[in-house]
Amino acid sequence: xxIEFLFWRECPSHPEARALLDEVLAARELDVKVDEHEVTTNxxxxxxxxxxxxxxxxxxxxxxxxxxxxxxxxxxxIYHLPDGRVSPVPTREQLEEALR
Amino acid sequence: MTVGLGTEAPQFDLPGVDGQIHSLDSYGDAEALVLVxxxxxxxxxQAWEGRLSEIARDYADRGVRVVAVNSNDVANYPEDSFExxxxxxxxQGFAFEYLFDEPQAVAxxxxxxxxxxxxxxxxxxxxxxxxxxxxxxxxxxVSQQYLRDALDAxxxxxxxxxxxxPAVGCSVKYR
Numbered sequence: 001x002x003i004e005f006l007f008w009r010e011c012p013s014h015p016e017a018r019a020l021l022d023e024v025l026a027a028r029e030l031d032v033k034v035d036e037h038e039v040t041t042n043x044x045x046x047x048x049x050x051x052x053x054x055x056x057x058x059x060x061x062x063x064x065x066x067x068x069x070x071x072x073x074x075x076x077x078i079y080h081l082p083d084g085r086v087s088p089v090p091t092r093e094q095l096e097e098a099l100r
Numbered sequence: 101m102t103v104g105l106g107t108e109a110p111q112f113d114l115p116g117v118d119g120q121i122h123s124l125d126s127y128g129d130a131e132a133l134v135l136v137x138x139x140x141x142x143x144x145x146q147a148w149e150g151r152l153s154e155i156a157r158d159y160a161d162r163g164v165r166v167v168a169v170n171s172n173d174v175a176n177y178p179e180d181s182f183e184x185x186x187x188x189x190x191x192q193g194f195a196f197e198y199l200f201d202e203p204q205a206v207a208x209x210x211x212x213x214x215x216x217x218x219x220x221x222x223x224x225x226x227x228x229x230x231x232x233x234x235x236x237x238x239x240x241x242v243s244q245q246y247l248r249d250a251l252d253a254x255x256x257x258x259x260x261x262x263x264x265x266p267a268v269g270c271s272v273k274y275r
Contacts, residue, residue, distance in 0.1 A: 010271040013143075042176070073177070076270040078143040088143040088237070 001059060001099075005036045008045075008053035011076035013088035017054040024095045045072040052077025056090060056098070063090050063098040102211035102230065105263055109133060109225040110209040114169070114199040115182065117189040122167070122199050124225070131163030132254050134247070135219040136233075137212035137272060138168035138198070140188050141179040144269035145216050147237040152216070153195035155233070155247060162255055166196035171207035172215075172273040180273070207272050217267035218247055222254050229254075231265030 005021065007014035018036070025032060039050050051070035055062065055077060062068035064079055079087045079094070113123045127133050136152060138145050156166035172180040182200045189198045201207060210219055220229035229250035236242045250260035 012268060012270075071179075075141065075177070076143050078141075078146065086143050086146045088147075 001030070001032050002057075003032055003034045004055075004057040004060075005034050006039055006048060006050055006053070006055040006057075007036070008039050008050075008074045008076075010074065011053040011088070013076060014054045017056065017089040020089060020092060021056060021095060024092060024099065028096070028099055030099065039074065042072075042074055045074055048072070051075075054089065056095070058098045061098065063094045102213060103209075103219075103227060105227050105230065107227045109135065109219075109221040109227070110206050112169075112199075112201070112206050114201055114206070116200075117182075117186045117194075117198045122197060127165045127167070129163070130165040131223055132159075132165075132251060133221045133225065134164065134166040134196075134251075135206070135210070135221065136166065136168045136196075137171065137207060137210065137215050137217040137219070137267075139170045139172045139177075139180045139215045139270070139273070140184050141172075141177060142215045142270035144214075144237055147239075148216050148233050149192055149194070151233060151239060153193070155251070156195040158248075159251055159255075160195075162251075164251060164255070168194070168196055168198045168216075169201050169206050170198065171201035171204045171212070173204070173275045174202075175275070177273050204274060207274070212272050214267040214269040215272060216269050217272075220247065220250050220254065220260075229260045229263050231267050235265075237268065 050072050052075040079090050111124050116122045174181045222228045233247045234242045235244040253260040
């Protein structure tokens, strides 16, 4: 299993997202190295199809497929919660589903 | 560097999503003026928008005016264009004014760094509170209503007990 954690430093949500990812991995007892990468330029965002920070991919698949198609940019990413609210980080449920 | 307490509110003449030009003098009668550095696309702004509208409604009859200002660079962030601002304000039913600071002058004069970032000015247009709206982007987790408490204090002729808090949100997208 390959897990990629892409982030842009200017968006403050990546530590929270990384902590949540680590929590879920620990709960699932998954001993997987997370490939963490800081995206620093718009060109890199385009090249990596980076729809915003943070972006988490499991075996190349975004944990939030609906948001994966957003315009690549150095941006804070928006995750849509089931109750209609928005969040700067994915939900625990999204991570658990992606790691299934 | 962000301005300090006691700083005077910046002058501005900016287009609002209501089709009017808004200036500092437009709010000359306000007992308190809340300027909020804001934008369309930031998830932190979107998380707090509803609460900002509630504050605008709750304090309107006490002479408080709430004005959100978007200063983001639309060349790199087209989601923050004036047209998109108008759409969002309409769809979300903003109860506050929403102005477009294309020159980024208001943001630079305030030294704004985050969206959302609150600048509360008293009757004399001196900065009396700066920072976050409250202590949680998740409304269910709010325990400290920083802006409401500051408004209550200012409207009572007192200084806010908490006058500065860290603003949490996206960075202002300067050119």
